Amino acid sequence: MVSPSDVKPFHAEGHAYPPLSSRRIPARLVWRDGGMARLQDHDGNLLTDGVPLGIEQIPGGPLLVELPGDWQFEAAPGSDVSTLPGPRKGRRLSRAEAWHPRLALVVGLCLFAAFAIWRWGLSVLVAVAMWVTPESVVKVIDAGNMAVIDRTFADDSRTSAARQKEVQAIFARLREQAPPAPWGEYRLLFRDMPAIGPNAFAMPGGTVVVTDQLLERFDDPDVIAGVLGHELAHVSERHVLAQLYRAGTSYLLVTLIAGDPGPLLQDMLREGNLLLSLSYSRHHEAEADRLGVATATAAGYDGVALARFFEALEEDFGADGPSWLSTHPAHGDRIERIRDMAGSQ
Numbered sequence: 252m253v254s255p256s257d258v259k260p261f262h263a264e265g266h267a268y269p270p271l272s273s274r275r276i277p278a279r280l281v282w283r284d285g286g287m288a289r290l291q292d293h294d295g296n297l298l299t300d301g302v303p304l305g306i307e308q309i310p311g312g313p314l315l316v317e318l319p320g321d322w323q324f325e326a327a328p329g330s331d332v333s334t335l336p337g338p339r340k341g342r343r344l345s346r347a348e349a350w351h352p353r354l355a356l357v358v359g360l361c362l363f364a365a366f367a368i369w370r371w372g373l374s375v376l377v378a379v380a381m382w383v384t385p386e387s388v389v390k391v392i393d394a395g396n397m398a399v400i401d402r403t404f405a406d407d408s409r410t411s412a413a414r415q416k417e418v419q420a421i422f423a424r425l426r427e428q429a430p431p432a433p434w435g436e437y438r439l440l441f442r443d444m445p446a447i448g449p450n451a452f453a454m455p456g457g458t459v460v461v462t463d464q465l466l467e468r469f470d471d472p473d474v475i476a477g478v479l480g481h482e483l484a485h486v487s488e489r490h491v492l493a494q495l496y497r498a499g500t501s502y503l504l505v506t507l508i509a510g511d512p513g514p515l516l517q518d519m520l521r522e523g524n525l526l527l528s529l530s531y532s533r534h535h536e537a538e539a540d541r542l543g544v545a546t547a548t549a550a551g552y553d554g555v556a557l558a559r560f561f562e563a564l565e566e567d568f569g570a571d572g573p574s575w576l577s578t579h580p581a582h583g584d585r586i587e588r589i590r591d592m593a594g595s596q
């Protein structure tokens with residue numbers, strides 16, 4: 252008779268990634284046949300435990316295990332995880348595949364897409380791509396972008412906890428007044444990003460990032476509310492995903508429409524820095540200004556303070572300076588138009 256406690260635990264060495272972070276912690280995953288898995292660091296401290304939510308073999312890459320509490324474990328090459336409990340495919344991937352439409356619909360969409368490119372150009376193709384994009388994919392885009400940004404451009408925020416709390420309170424008030432996020436939920440993250448200076452940017456799923464540099468440069472809650480309101484509008488009006496798709500290759504779009512999100516997801520992850528090079532169109536900027544000012548005003552702030560933000564940045568950097576102005580270009584009479592909104596509120 253072999254009692255369960257006699258069963259020798261299996262383990263794999265590798266690295267752990269904390270929730271929403273790209274920090275790599277050398278770690279070990281320990282499990283018993285058919286039982287729970289336990290993720291621990293090299294000092295034996297428990298990081299998380301439970302049945303893995305998904306096990307995903309990236310083609311030509313590492314094996315990723317999704318664990319409860321948004322932890323991820325990347326197994327070292329050659330680890331034997333054949334007895335590891337949990338679904339064999341990544342949760343994201345299998346969800347994306349569950350959406351996999353029936354063949355006829357796929358063929359129909361492909362034909363329509365080909366026709367649409369020929370007839371109306373990219374705008375319609377982007378609209379179709381956005382229409383068929385499931386929430387799970389948008390969430391992966393947010394998480395993937397954040398991981399790439401953390402690895403490449405961003406450090407942990409140096410903003411004090413008290414100040415972060417203040418800014419989160421502004422964000423919470425805005426969130427109540429803003430139209431809902433079309434995919435997922437709004438949330439605000441803080442990062443130290445010297446390379447891009449005083450800046451804020453949004454991801455399609457509702458993740459908004461504000462830099463320490465912006466909070467250091469602008470103390471005024473009305474200005475912060477104006478900027479954050481503007482970013483929420485880019486999310487609620489689906490500008491971010493539209494720009495991502497526009498900037499993406501047609502290969503990416505066709506892959507999405509053809510319903511094979513495997514390589515698509517990886518491209519999206521790899522192209523995370525795309526977000527930082529995005530420049531919204533004049534139309535999107537005007538819409539985000541209008542809606543952002545309205546949201547900030549409804550939340551009890553002076554939304555028109557957004558104009559002060561642009562003026563200050565122009566003073567600091569010149570009209571075509573770096574930072575926010577390049578990702579949110581200040582077209583001509585933008586400041587004046589924002590000022591004019593005061594009368595129309």
Ligand SMILES: [Zn+2]
Binds near residue numbers: 481485539578579
């Ligand atoms: Zn903008």
